Amino acid sequence: MRAGLCLTIDVEQDYGRAGTYGVLDKAAPFIDWIREEKIPVTAFVIGRLFQEGHPIIDSLLNAGASLGVHGFSHSPGIFRDMHTNHADEINKGLAAFERRVGRKPAGYRAPAGVISRDDVLMIDKLGFRYDASVFPMRRPIRYDFSQLPKSPFRWNGTGLVEIPFGLLTRRLPAGMSFINLFGPKLSAYLARRMTAGSHDGDPAYYVTDIHLHNLFTSYQAMGCLPFAMRLIYLAGSFTGGFPTLVKFVDSMRHQGFVLYDLEAYALSLKAEQLPVVNMDCFDV
DSSP: OOOEEEEEEEEOSGGGTSSOOGGGGGOHHHHHHHHHTTOOEEEEEOHHHHHHTOTHHHHHHHTTOEEEEOOSSOOTTTOOOTTSOOHHHHHHHHHHHHHHHSSOOSEEOOGGGOOOHHHHHHHHHTTOOEEOOOOSSEETTTEEOTTSOSSOEEETTSOOEEOOOOBSSSSSBOBHHHHHHHOHHHHHHHHHHHHHTOTTOSOSOEEEEEEHHHHSOOHHHHTTSOHHHHHHHHHHHHHOHHHHHHHHHHHHHHTTOEEOOHHHHHHHSOGGGSOEEOSGGGGO
């Protein structure tokens, strides 16, 4: 089976913590690219943007993107670690999505990949069909999902399908921040190596995480970041995030990857046929 590349983008405030949305106003080249090249993308959008009727919503829909919920506010103070409960963020994000889009969402992604046992049970009860929050790695203080499968599974006691992120190495996710640093060709090589060497078999997907602030820069908003994070984003801005993404996709195709819509892929899976994973990872 040929491996598939699933491009996903988290649509939120600048750098996930600023009080501005300036980078969203620079998104036109990305929107034009996915529309004109028919690039399948699943966008996880914070509820506040649905609530405020931000024009990025219509731009994504008109470009053919699938939409999911990305919490409501994306506040770092709320999404602290995998033992915290985020019920209010989930409920408000869901309600804002339904009011703006006019239907129930199928997919959820937790801000910063911080999801808890309570969250999993709640989004299953609310009728979400799939979750795409888990980085199958350890992030000190935040979470440790390093023992979870790297291919789709179902959480025990639920009908919820989990679609984990891809990894560039055992400790680094396939996020656009690192793709900007490594460059498109090396990143595509690492992606192929991780999929080919997966002990879960030959996965049919590889999930890449993008933010608009990985593609376009707001130097003013960047001032709110801790120094180390600012250096990472500055380094990425020098290589040009959006051109790097286009080259990365081309390199992945050269490596034999086929583009998939994550949401369509997730909904095509039969939950009852997936491996079942207990929630004892949340007891760490």
